[in-house]
Amino acid sequence: MLPMLSPADISQPQDGLFVLSGCWTVHTLAGADQKIAAIGNSEAVEVVIDGSQLATIDSLGVWLLQQQCKKIRTAGRSVRLLDWPVNSQKLLDIVENQIDIPVLRAAHRSFLEKIGRNAEAGWQGMFALLSFIGECVLALVRIGLRPNRWRWQQVFKYIEISGFDALPIVGLTAFLLGIVVAYQGADQLRLYGASIFVVDLVGYAMLREFSPLITAIIIAGRSGSAYAAQIGTMVITEEIDGMRTIGIEPVEFLVLPKIIALMVALPLLTVFADLTGVFGGMFMARSQLDISYHEFLARFGSKIGLSALLIGVGKAVVFAAIIAIVGCYQGFRTKGNADSVGRQTTRSVVQSIFIVIILDSGFSVIFSILGI
Amino acid sequence: MPIATEQGNTAEKKNPAVIEVRQLGTRFGSHVVHADLDLDVRQGEIYAIVGGSGSGKSTLLREMIMLHRPDSGSIRILNTDILELAKAEAQALRQRWGVMFQHGGLFGTLNVRDNVGLPLREHTDLADEVIDELAAWKISLSGLAPEVGLQFPTELSGGMLKRASMARALALDPELLFLDEPTAGLDPAGASGIDALVRSLHELYQSTIVIITHDLDFLWQVTDRVAVLGEGKVVGVGAMAELVEMDHPVIRQYFDGPRGRAAQAQAQTESGEHHHIRG
Ligand SMILES: Nc1ncnc2c1ncn2[C@@H]1O[C@H](COP(=O)(O)OP(=O)(O)O)[C@@H](O)[C@H]1O
Ligand SMILES: [Mg+2]
Numbered sequence: 001m002l003p004m005l006s007p008a009d010i011s012q013p014q015d016g017l018f019v020l021s022g023c024w025t026v027h028t029l030a031g032a033d034q035k036i037a038a039i040g041n042s043e044a045v046e047v048v049i050d051g052s053q054l055a056t057i058d059s060l061g062v063w064l065l066q067q068q069c070k071k072i073r074t075a076g077r078s079v080r081l082l083d084w085p086v087n088s089q090k091l092l093d094i095v096e097n098q099i100d101i102p103v104l105r106a107a108h109r110s111f112l113e114k115i116g117r118n119a120e121a122g123w124q125g126m127f128a129l130l131s132f133i134g135e136c137v138l139a140l141v142r143i144g145l146r147p148n149r150w151r152w153q154q155v156f157k158y159i160e161i162s163g164f165d166a167l168p169i170v171g172l173t174a175f176l177l178g179i180v181v182a183y184q185g186a187d188q189l190r191l192y193g194a195s196i197f198v199v200d201l202v203g204y205a206m207l208r209e210f211s212p213l214i215t216a217i218i219i220a221g222r223s224g225s226a227y228a229a230q231i232g233t234m235v236i237t238e239e240i241d242g243m244r245t246i247g248i249e250p251v252e253f254l255v256l257p258k259i260i261a262l263m264v265a266l267p268l269l270t271v272f273a274d275l276t277g278v279f280g281g282m283f284m285a286r287s288q289l290d291i292s293y294h295e296f297l298a299r300f301g302s303k304i305g306l307s308a309l310l311i312g313v314g315k316a317v318v319f320a321a322i323i324a325i326v327g328c329y330q331g332f333r334t335k336g337n338a339d340s341v342g343r344q345t346t347r348s349v350v351q352s353i354f355i356v357i358i359l360d361s362g363f364s365v366i367f368s369i370l371g372i
Numbered sequence: 373m374p375i376a377t378e379q380g381n382t383a384e385k386k387n388p389a390v391i392e393v394r395q396l397g398t399r400f401g402s403h404v405v406h407a408d409l410d411l412d413v414r415q416g417e418i419y420a421i422v423g424g425s426g427s428g429k430s431t432l433l434r435e436m437i438m439l440h441r442p443d444s445g446s447i448r449i450l451n452t453d454i455l456e457l458a459k460a461e462a463q464a465l466r467q468r469w470g471v472m473f474q475h476g477g478l479f480g481t482l483n484v485r486d487n488v489g490l491p492l493r494e495h496t497d498l499a500d501e502v503i504d505e506l507a508a509w510k511i512s513l514s515g516l517a518p519e520v521g522l523q524f525p526t527e528l529s530g531g532m533l534k535r536a537s538m539a540r541a542l543a544l545d546p547e548l549l550f551l552d553e554p555t556a557g558l559d560p561a562g563a564s565g566i567d568a569l570v571r572s573l574h575e576l577y578q579s580t581i582v583i584i585t586h587d588l589d590f591l592w593q594v595t596d597r598v599a600v601l602g603e604g605k606v607v608g609v610g611a612m613a614e615l616v617e618m619d620h621p622v623i624r625q626y627f628d629g630p631r632g633r634a635a636q637a638q639a640q641t642e643s644g645e646h647h648h649i650r651g
Contacts, residue, residue: 033498033502060492063506090575094513098509098512101509104508106483336524340480
């Protein structure tokens with residue numbers, strides 16, 4: 001049962017006398033602020049405000065009223081409060097004293113200044129990433145010399161979470177990609193009576209380019225983001241600080257196992273993606289170009305060299321390091337609040353995919369120069 | 373809180389109850405937290421709930437503010453049975469109380485002034501400038517400097533965070549104010565600052581205040597009545613001076629430590645100028 005809330009009202013039985021009635025509270029004042037303006041606009045030399053009919057008034061009501069009183073007083077006229085409830089006196093006095101409270105505004109930044117600040121932040125972020133990579137390498141060297149400090153359990157755990165658990169999604173995506181590649185090639189090749197070359201197309205495209213790339217992109221979205229979110233949350237809950245104070249290096253404890261695990265898992269996933277991708281292509285070749293599995297595999301075995309597989313797997317090792325490092329790095333850059341965790345997680349994914357694609361095109365250039 | 377014009381000033385024994393908890397039962401799995409717990413808070417009083425760690429104080433608070441549903445029993449708040457409410461009624465009721473969470477519960481993405489203004493923005497049609505002014509005023513009422521309004525929660529110290537959280541709890545002028553551990557984790561100066569703040573706000577708004585606390589000084593200085601939780605029930609309730617005379621083992625254990633006696637001695641030398649013990 002909610003109490004009866006009669007709406008706030010004002011009447012003006014004679015010039016300069018205002019009688020307030022009803023509830024003057026947050027919930028009932030909607031729209032009444034227009035009527036209140038009549039008080040401040042009054043021309044009377046002395047404005048009298050009668051509070052005897054009021055049911056209740058809260059600090060919002062008092063605030064709006066005192067604003068009007070202030071307006072009258074600054075115009076050099078006077079205000080008198082008549083018959084107000086005793087227990088609202090304190091509120092009236094406090095609000096009257098504090099009505100002039102300053103409302104500060106945050107400093108406004110010009111467009112140019114924002115550009116400058118962003119550029120500066122980007123530049124420093126790059127150095128920070130480089131120094132984080134350096135830190136990881138140093139830690140790796142440090143524990144590389146003392147194999148008993150390796151956290152094998154963590155490494156295996158992450159291989160399972162980031163590698164084994166991702167098998168279905170990676171396998172399915174690569175399979176579909178193999179189908180798409182073969183399908184796109186099929187029409188063109190049939191036109192030239194060169195259908196059998198679909199084997200070369202699928203083989204090279206999947207093994208050298210698409211498998212490592214699509215696997216890296218999936219893992220960046222799946223595991224890189226998880227690393228960033230985990231570490232970011234630990235920063236906010238001061239777990240990272242706690243770790244440092246009891247003498248555990250966060251990089252050693254949290255970052256290295258992830259990097260090592262991903263550098264093992266991603267190449268293996270890539271090989272798996274190769275298998276399902278080529279199978280997808282083979283499936284498409286049979287249904288569209290009438291190339292039997294046997295024919296396909298025979299040509300695959302004789303034409304696609306081991307180097308194609310190794311190049312793809314080699315790239316995956318590098319991509320793995322990038323994804324794990326960028327994910328952890330963005331996690332450590334988290335500051336303050338939950339919003340920041342979300343922002344850093346997004347950044348980790350965008351940044352690692354971006355770097356992976358840049359590196360991939362870099363590799364293409366290098367390989368073509370070397371003629372591999 | 374709207375001030376009822378014909379109301380008396382402070383809680384008298386005859387004041388109606390604003391919170392009535394009856395035969396409350398709460399269980400997590402097989403772990404029984406509350407068993408047949410009864411409790412009454414009367415209008416206008418400052419009521420504290422104390423008890424050992426794990427005695428179910430926070431759970432009780434969460435049940436009273438509709439964040440957790442008890443397994444049995446009934447809770448009436450402001451004459452409304454909160455376990456039988458439709459969604460719209462629950463929303464309306466929520467606007468009539470304010471809650472200050474132990475860790476602030478402020479939104480990290482908003483600065484303090486926007487945090488305080490948020491309930492007003494959501495629930496009223498007031499103009500933005502009025503909301504900003506009101507928020508700035510509530511911030512200063514809570515004892516914070518005007519500059520704090522532009523700061524973000526992560527930039528505040530523990531004491532400032534509690535004050536900012538208090539300012540937000542006050543945004544809609546609640547009739548009922550719930551404070552979870554308002555002085556926990558504060559230095560003595562900060563804690564006595566909060567003591568004074570609660571007292572002055574109570575005087576200004578005359579609202580009912582329910583406090584969960586471990587702070588014995590706070591209990592002596594500020595509260596009207598105190599309920600001690602133990603064994604899933606309220607094992608004793610009364611003004612501090614009455615409680616220290618009771619001999620239920622849970623109560624004895626709670627107040628008999630050296631800190632308990634020190635706080636009592638302190639309170640008695642100050643001889644209660646500002647706090648009124650009622651029989
Ligand atoms: N969500 C939950 N799930 C399981 N047990 C809980 C949950 N919340 C509280 N408890 C248990 O209920 C008991 C009371 O908790 P709580 O109300 O937080 O105690 P207090 O605030 O008095 O220290 C504790 O034993 C706690 O373990
Ligand atoms: Mg608790």
